[in-house]
Amino acid sequence: MSTEAIHAEFVALYDGTTPVRSRWSFRADQPFTVTVAFQTERQRWVEWAFSRDLLADGLRGPAGVGDVRLHPEAEDGLTVLVVEIESPEGYAELELEHMGISSFLAATERIVPFGEESAYFDVDGLIDDLTRV
Template structure:
């Protein structure tokens, strides 16, 4: 694959019935994380950044102890990924098509194979950014 980024749009269900658009993205220059943005209003998106490893684990079993928790579930014959997000502003539990999220994760692994993240991560750039405060 020649691209250094992956993007996907997925529809999730909130409270079991309300559709919520989400945008998922991954960039090679930030190889350890994925960004999931959920549309809350017509022009407002809320972004959550979390570890790609957390997403991979959450597709198979319960994962996460903090603000983002994931677990797979099968209900009415549908395989879904439950994403629970929490902040001081509130809590949401969303259900996404497990296959769609797995396809997104597979695409990220084509951009940066698991275990090779440190080869894409610019430590010098991060230090430069932090020291320019």
């Protein structure tokens, strides 16, 4: 099973004004998932995992109906990816450089091409993990 992974850091703008560091990760052994962590004011990292397909869809247009929603937005010649995250603890809207996130997504596809995720996903390992008492 491939354990190839990529990690990237980006600065997001919270409500268009406050810079927020973000760490994006993708692992070949978890080919359906992208993980992003946002640094809080208290130097903690809040992590969210969501579908790689959701990220791809959100780069092209509005996507997501749950805790993570994405859409591109263009203004003054600059395109950003707007990431909305929501939990019982609160709501945040962040803007990230569209091109940087697009490059990150392209790097995930070099590791695991879209449509070939099942060849990298260890179903038996997942079942073992879920049934281990």
